[in-house]
Amino acid sequence: MATPNSEDRIEITRGRIPNAELASQVRTDEDGAVATFDGCVRNHSHGRTTLYLEYEAYEEMAMAKMREIVAHIRANYAIRRVAMMHRLGRLEIGETSVFIAVSAAHRAAAFDACRYAIDTLKKTVPIWKKEFFSDGAVWADGELPPVPAETPAAKPASN
């Protein structure tokens, strides 16, 4: 499996995400662009007023999937460094739940890689959010990740 570069910073945290630190960490003198995505907690959902969110994850798998995303953008875009951090636990309105920063010599690669990274994270990384309202709570509608196709005669597992 492809691995991310050792300079990349990929983390799941229960504390506040250091947005500015991540954005500056990916900068090098060789780069002309840093694209960032700051996913933050919105105060409304489907017409209801949101009080706060709670995030949980299948942590080991989520880390593996985040590493895969970073490996993929490294292999497919002319980028330099990547930082990707997702927060778990209770988050208040306006707080950052996910932050991605990508540096590149030129802006197109930085924008494209950052866009691919957040779009793919939302589809494949096993993290869930529960939305709390004044009159109850619901698990957010999510996306079903793509799964390998079933085969009529799956090979038996071997040692």
Add this chain to the structure above:
Amino acid sequence: MTVKVLYFGRLKELSGAAEEVVEVREGALIEELFSRCSLDRPELRKFRPSLVAARNQEFAAWNTPLRAGDEVGFLPPVSGG
């Protein structure tokens, strides 16, 4: 043989457990494991069309055979970000 089963999000609430160790036949498929796990949990069974399975932290098809000690996660649609 036994495998470890993990539930997340809504599934954790429906199953009433975050994880459990389940006895299945050698080479049982993930589908059989889910049938076993949802036998006494009709709410969980109803959720089958909208969940995916992971075997040892990789998404896996329902007809994937299991080995002793495998970790199987049942995952509702993901909603990170």
